[in-house]
Amino acid sequence: MKRLLLRSHSHSRSSCATWVKCLGASLLVAAGLAACGEGGGTGTAAQSTGADRVFPNPTSPPPTLGDFDGDFAAFMAKAAALKPEIMQRQMALLQLRYDLANRAEGGPASCKTSRGKPVQTGVRVKTPPGLGFRELAGMTPAAIKDADAFPAGFLPLPHPNHPVGGMVFPVSSIDGIKRQTGRDLTRFDLDFDLPEHLLPEFPPAIFLTTRKDLGDVSRGQLVTTENFWALFKDILNPKQLDGLRLLLTPFPQQQFNLTSDRNSARPSLGVACFDCHINGSTNGATHQVGDIRPQAMRNRIDTTSLRGVAMQPIFGSQRGLASVEDFTEFEQRAAYFDGDPEAATRKGLNPLERGSQVHNMAEMQKILDFPPSKLDPLGKLDRSRATESELRGEGLFFGKAQCATCHSGVAFTDGTLHDLQVERFFRHRLINGQQTKDDGPIKTFTLRGVKDTPPYFHDGRLLTLDDTVEFFNLVLGLRLGDDEKQDLVAYMCAL
Template sequence: MNRQKKYSFALVAICIMLVAGAATAVVSAQQGKVVSSYGPTNQDVTFDQIKSARMAVKAERAKQHAELLNSRYDLSKKVHTEAVMSGGKHLPVGPTAKLKGVTWEQLGKMTPEQIKGKGVFPYKPLPFADHAEGGMLFPEMITKTLPRLVRFDLDFDLPEHILPDTAPGIYLTTRPDLGDIAKGRLITIDNYYEIFNGILNPKQLEGLRLLVTQFPQQQFNATEDRRTDRPSLGVTCFDCHANGHTNGANHLVGDIRPQEFRHRIETPTLRGVNIQQLFGSQRALKTVEDFTEFEQRAAYFDGDICMAAKKGVNILERGSQVHFMAEFLAILDFPPASKLNIYGKLDRSLASPDELRGETLFNGKAQCSACHPSPYYTDNTMHNLRAERFYKQEVANGMMMAHDGPIKTFPLRGIKDSPPYLHDGRCFTLEDTVEYFNLVQQLQLTAKEKQDLVAFLMSL
């Protein structure tokens, strides 16, 4: 018996015992619904019944979510006329958050208690498109190219103009002379070999193959409990991390229960993982190998090992497959930043006055460098911003707006390529991000200082 079969049989045995235990708990419960850490694994409903139940609530939940987004944000298309991402897409302009009865200047002078009491904090936690359901959700700009990623029960919720490039650039630390290797192409199983053969070594090429290979996932699988019309082989790492970067796809964090306390998670970029020491927005995994295994064994199935056993978890071999994937990821570079010197700081002969003022603020009054020091603008640790000081704990469209907890300090190199921002994407633009930290850190920045900070961030 091979290793994967032994692992699967063991998990099935555990799940049978857990389901039996859960059934006993339900029978013995006198009032209300028993809250379980486990999802239902028994096949007592058909695919048609699952689809019918989901379609019955689709329109109403989409309407509720759209109303929430429109109440919080200005979703109209506003982009820079000149500033672009490394792939050529124009940057979205903000702030997009809507204020209620106050100005940004007035808000910046209020205490956390005053903001919370008046209910005017503009950057509350962002629910998933259907928080009670969850799962991986892909933007239309990706599903047009990869229709296998279309969910019948959910449509993507954010406008395309605040998302990254559809086919982001790929830059390699080993071959900077090649510049963007992708050149507008989305890397998939159909073209990875043609594009990278002769550039990567055999281990890296095999690692890339695994990164563009479909593996079963909670909503994309071959069982009746799926969210695609046809049985699916699953998803690939690069379905979310397009070209080793991100496309704005999102899902729910797998390691929190019950469902309403789970956080929306925005897909982070994989650029620059070679200089990072923590992986995952909130999980603090210590190596990219750990993260790769975590994704396949748990995160793909909402952190439920029983669902993983049922739907076909892919057990990657650590010494070869995981290692090969990590070896490729380790050479993904940040996009070029022509105005930065060898220390990751602005070259004064190339930078504009507003960028230089922004750098001074970044390292001074704004205290950004306390967590984001040069040259890569991360301190490789986690911080708890305690944003819950500014809003009440209440339910919003099926999500409990509780605390965020510790968040990884992501590198800011190439940050203009990665909207929307924060772990759950609640800040749609760099301007929104500056406004958020101005409030959370209680900096009381002026309007001009905020503009200069944004200018500096765009130069990274």
């Protein structure tokens, strides 16, 4: 019995008797969208729907290798045929929630990414018909909940195919990595969902704490196994070089591996840390958190930047791991395989040696710096370079808007987790196969270099800095004016 229970907590795909059944389940959810998704606006039909009522009984044993080898080609064909419908469902959800336009005008003129691209502007989260953010700000959380008026874009964002999950890479990264290394991170069953213009600049710049004088050491290139030696041999010590080599080396993972239990057309050597943490920052690649069960309740997670990890005390949105070394081990041992040691053994776990490999990888990560800012040595805006709007934003940040209650210190994080209690504003529901739940305590993410790393929040539910200000205005009851909101955005751009 215990074994059965354990099985019921294993990886999504393994939870179904066969892969096909699992796909069937995701279609079932797709079909149910009209009745229980957020699209209808009322969200009543699916309130407090238990995941088990929608998904097949998750206690069946995982498929054996025999199942996979039997008809990989047939499975792939079936999954590929279903892909358009799954993507359509997800894109419909995004359209309902957000203005997805490619728009970088109207914000602070100086708001550019570290390599000079204008940052996307404006509030992208849509409000319910007849209600603007101003009206919502005048309502209590209970009244918003009763009227089901919480903007849909403030709700948890599901994975592109929540019932199945797994790593999904934006197309710019897939193309760049394939061009340089020949490795193909395309999934036959799924594509990344958010449009490229709402993702971080590709490839991002790299700044080193050890060589501030050099500026962007990526020289505008995507760093892979192909060019890392030429780019870094003269500026890193041998330990750091070895760490970087390992951060760029692919290791087997749940969706990308050499068995036929995979989601790539051809057998894959796996993924590298820097496939997601591209150039030590992020490309917005997504995944699901390994810790939560059942599958429907797992959080989508947006790749965090590794810049400035040396200046932060805890790691992971909810794990609170105490060191970069611990998180490096955790990524490979647990996150790569959805917290399922059985799958890891079958597909090829690559345990890293703590005393050498893990330390070298961590040492390399710890010299990744935040991008240049307008801050002075005390962490306040340099008045000789800051605009009026940025200075007003700083005043609000440390004053009326109370942001610094949590975003404090050198990295603009208090180094702990906070429960924002967003569930005060909405009733739980099923959204494209994700069962919403109380988020609970989440890491206060750093705000240094934040303009470079959209989308925002642990699941990427917010697309612009303007969205984050609207979110906190409502959730913290701040009652900020329109000009004040813009000043806060301008300030965050300067960090």
